[in-house]
Amino acid sequence: MNKALEHYLLRLADTALTQSQRLAEWCGHGPFLEEDIALTNVALDLLGHAKLLYEQAAEISDRDVSADDLAFLRDVDAFKNPLLTELPRGDFAYTTLKQYFLDQFNVLLYAALKDSQYEPLAEIATKALKETRYHITRSRDWCLRLSLSTDEAKQKIQAALDDLYFYTPELFETDDDLNQLIAESIMPDLSVLKEHWQGQVDELLNECQLQVPKSGWVATGGLRGEHSEHLGYMLDDMQFLQRAYPGCEW
Amino acid sequence: MYSQGLQDAKGGPEPEGLLKAFQKRIDNEEKIEPRDWMPEAYRKTLIRQMSQHAHSEIVGQLPEGNWITRAPTLKRKMILLAKVQDEAGHGLYIYSATETLGITREEMTRQLLSGEAKYSSIFNYPTPSWADMGAIGWLVDGAAIMNQVPLCRASYGPYARSMIRICKEESFHQRQGYDIMTTLARGSNAQKKMAQDALNRFWWPALMMFGPSDKDSKHSVQSMQWKIKRFSNDDLRQKFVDVTVPQAEHLGLTIPDEDLKWNEERGHYDFGEIDWDEFINVIKGNGPCNKERLRARQKAHDEGEWVRKAAEVYQQNQRDAA
Ligand SMILES: [Fe+2]
Ligand SMILES: [Fe+2]
Numbered sequence: 001m002n003k004a005l006e007h008y009l010l011r012l013a014d015t016a017l018t019q020s021q022r023l024a025e026w027c028g029h030g031p032f033l034e035e036d037i038a039l040t041n042v043a044l045d046l047l048g049h050a051k052l053l054y055e056q057a058a059e060i061s062d063r064d065v066s067a068d069d070l071a072f073l074r075d076v077d078a079f080k081n082p083l084l085t086e087l088p089r090g091d092f093a094y095t096t097l098k099q100y101f102l103d104q105f106n107v108l109l110y111a112a113l114k115d116s117q118y119e120p121l122a123e124i125a126t127k128a129l130k131e132t133r134y135h136i137t138r139s140r141d142w143c144l145r146l147s148l149s150t151d152e153a154k155q156k157i158q159a160a161l162d163d164l165y166f167y168t169p170e171l172f173e174t175d176d177d178l179n180q181l182i183a184e185s186i187m188p189d190l191s192v193l194k195e196h197w198q199g200q201v202d203e204l205l206n207e208c209q210l211q212v213p214k215s216g217w218v219a220t221g222g223l224r225g226e227h228s229e230h231l232g233y234m235l236d237d238m239q240f241l242q243r244a245y246p247g248c249e250w
Numbered sequence: 251m252y253s254q255g256l257q258d259a260k261g262g263p264e265p266e267g268l269l270k271a272f273q274k275r276i277d278n279e280e281k282i283e284p285r286d287w288m289p290e291a292y293r294k295t296l297i298r299q300m301s302q303h304a305h306s307e308i309v310g311q312l313p314e315g316n317w318i319t320r321a322p323t324l325k326r327k328m329i330l331l332a333k334v335q336d337e338a339g340h341g342l343y344i345y346s347a348t349e350t351l352g353i354t355r356e357e358m359t360r361q362l363l364s365g366e367a368k369y370s371s372i373f374n375y376p377t378p379s380w381a382d383m384g385a386i387g388w389l390v391d392g393a394a395i396m397n398q399v400p401l402c403r404a405s406y407g408p409y410a411r412s413m414i415r416i417c418k419e420e421s422f423h424q425r426q427g428y429d430i431m432t433t434l435a436r437g438s439n440a441q442k443k444m445a446q447d448a449l450n451r452f453w454w455p456a457l458m459m460f461g462p463s464d465k466d467s468k469h470s471v472q473s474m475q476w477k478i479k480r481f482s483n484d485d486l487r488q489k490f491v492d493v494t495v496p497q498a499e500h501l502g503l504t505i506p507d508e509d510l511k512w513n514e515e516r517g518h519y520d521f522g523e524i525d526w527d528e529f530i531n532v533i534k535g536n537g538p539c540n541k542e543r544l545r546a547r548q549k550a551h552d553e554g555e556w557v558r559k560a561a562e563v564y565q566q567n568q569r570d571a572a
Contacts, residue, residue, distance in 0.1 A: 024318045024327075027334050028311035029546065031554025033342050036311075040335040044328065051324045068323045092557045145564040146557075153560035241322035241380055248438050250322040250380075250430075 004177035005118065006057050007080070008187060010070065011178075011223060013053035014081035017071060019102060020046035021234060022089045031092055038138060042099065045131040052124045072242040076232050077225040084167040084219065086231040093156035096142045097164055101201070103136035105171045108196050112188035121186065140204060147208035158210055166216035172197075173223055259290045276477050281407035284350035292476055293351050296406055298367075299478060300348040301358045305369035307341035308362075309543050313377040314386060322380060329426050330383060336419045343415060347408035363548050371529065372455050374537030381434050381441075381448035387427015389449075389456040389494065395420045396490045397460065400480035409478070428497065435501040442502075449498065450506045457521075458529045460487040466526075491519050 023043035030036025054067035065073075079086075085102065089095050110132055113125035146153040172190040174182065181187045205212060221227065241250065256264045268287055275282065282288055311334050318334060321327035345355045361367035372390050377383070398420060401413040434445035461467060461483040473479035481489075491510075498505050509522035531537065 021319060024331055027318055027331060028315035028338070029550040029553075031550070031557035033308070033338055033345070035554075035557070037335055037338050037342070040331060040338070044331055044335070047324065047328050047331065051328070054324065071324055072322070091553070146560050148567065149560040149562075149564040150556065152556050156556070237319050240320050245438065245440055248322075248441060249433055249436075250326055 002060050002062070004180050005186065006061050007177045008181055009053050009057035009060075009121070011080040013050045013057060013070070014079045014222075015085050015102075016046045016050035016053065018079070018081045018085040018231070018234065019099075020044075020050060021238060022085065022087075023095070023099070025089050026095070039095075042135050042138070045128075045135065049124065049128045049131075052127070056120050056124065068242070072239045076227050076235060079225065079227065079231060079235070080223055081231075082167070082170040082173075082219070082222040083228050084164070084170065086228060086234060087164075087167070088230060090160065090163075091156060093146055093153065094160040094163070096139055096146060097157060097160040099135070100139035100143050100204070101164065101168050101171075103132060103139045104197055104200055104204075105168075105193075106132045107136050108193050108200075109188070112193065116186050117184060118186045143204060143208055147210055157208070161205070161210050162213045162216075165213050167219040168201075170219045170222060173220065175223055178223075256289050256291050264289050264291075273475070276405045276475075279403075279477075280405075281410065282405050283407045291472070292478075295473060295476070296409065296478060297348060297351050297353055299473075300344055300351075300409055301353070301361065302368050302370075304341045304344035304348060304358065305362045305367055306373065307337045307344065309369045309373045309547060310390075311337050311341075312543055312546055313373055313375070313539070314383060316377050317380060317383050320380070321383075326383075326430070333387070333423050333426060336423065340412075340416045340419070343412040344409075347412045350408045359551065363544065363551060365535065365544065368533065370459060371532040371537065372452075372459050373543060374532050374540045375451065375455050376539050379444050379448055381430070381444040382452065384427050384430030384434060384445065385448035385452040387423050387425075388431050388497070389427070389452050390459065391420050391423035391427060392494060393456050393459045393490055395424060396486050396493075400486075401478075403477070403480065405477040431501055431503070435503060445501070446503050449503050453506050454524060454528075455532075457487055457490070457524055458532075460484075460490065462526070462529070463524075488518055491521050495519050 020043045023039055023046065026036065026039040027043070028036065030039055050071070051067060054070045058065050058067050058070055084098060087094075087098065090098075106128070110125040110129035114122055114129060116122040116125065143157065146157040148154075172194040174190055178187065178190075182189050242248075256269065258264050269289060272282075272287065272289060272292075282292075314330065314334050314337075318327065318331055321330050345358060348358065349355060358367065362369070372393075377386070395417065398413050398417050402410055402417055404410045404413065431445055431449075434441040464470065464482045464484045467483055470479060470482060474482075495505060495510065507522045509520060511520055513520045532540070535541075
């Protein structure tokens, strides 16, 4: 079970870390000061979740690794985040919609993981859920604001939707390990979660008067370590010091 | 008398009676609040000083923001991200405090981007190495604390109150910087070298943060009388050197100043002459990163335009619907 659990903890941790890393790129460059601070807040919360999840993964791993080793010394093919979170930050509409899709997923996921049979994960989920509820209020409001204001904003968020929509099914992908954890009530059934998620997303997109694109490339592969071209550059940047000066304390 | 020659907003003389009463309140350590009468020159001096301060916080996000995506551990990344976010928060408080003097944030932003308003010269130096995150926290936030602690007692209420909040966070910033330096100084040879190199580059610019030498400081006398300045530039600089030299010794790092030595008689460290030409040049816009910093601020401002507009229109629509 430990191998499956470590795999899933890394899926969650990598998702939180890559999302945080992209949001953190906004720090000092936000559209206005209050929003600069708010984006950084979300980045910090996600980084906090990632840290807890990596620590837990390190603790149960058979290998002698630390949380930092997991974040800074694995290569692209070992990262398990969905492709959605490694995509570039794009403009503010793109960042906002990407965040909303993930927040909507996380709110449902952490609410379910709160009751996980695996106590350490239930604890992390309880903490993460509180923060995620705040995040979704914010990203939802911004989706509405951008969609129902100026033509320019509406056009930008529609363009973001066209680009991002088919990256979302990947959030619900499972494999043998995850199916085992679902059977053991360690994590929720993601197909059930998907129905709820779709309902909420449809409702918001409808309220925003946005058009769901008809077709596109459906992203897949993160769970198996198959990624887009973007992740390599992100890791290159993020892992630079640990790679250039191996074995140091920081 | 000191107040002679002060002009009101229309260029006429300030009423002598009001001026006297105003100075008396300041001498009694009373706080001046936004709705109180104040001389036009006091208001203008505060706007200049406070907006410069706010701009410094915002531009100051950039050199450290440069390392957020590359911080070497999860813990360091969290601390750095939180620290740079704090600086944005400081900018926000101080802009709000400055707005109580009758200037808008939009106007202050315009002044920053056009180059009319200044910000601290230190942020025009580059941060090519991780150790710069240590040096900035230790030295730059350290110098900021020296400057800002006396401002917690500034005569203008909103400024003093924002400084009290900010100073608490600055001491956390200083400690995390020193902690980075400590870790590097105890680390591998490459890390030690990194730490020493950062100290070499940031030492003199940090000393310049206290502004021109007292003999060349044009705003000092009046600002002291108005208690928006409590100690002279040179006194604060001396205090900073005295506190920082033992810290560098403790780290086992060498301060890049051959003239630096303890003066038993004065009870202070003597230190070498600052390169004032460099200081003036950086203030004028010719530092290594002046153009980059302003360009980054301008870019964020331009790219945020449609977002700010959307938020405004949406709010208006909501109001109209209500
Ligand atoms: Fe600050
Ligand atoms: Fe600071």
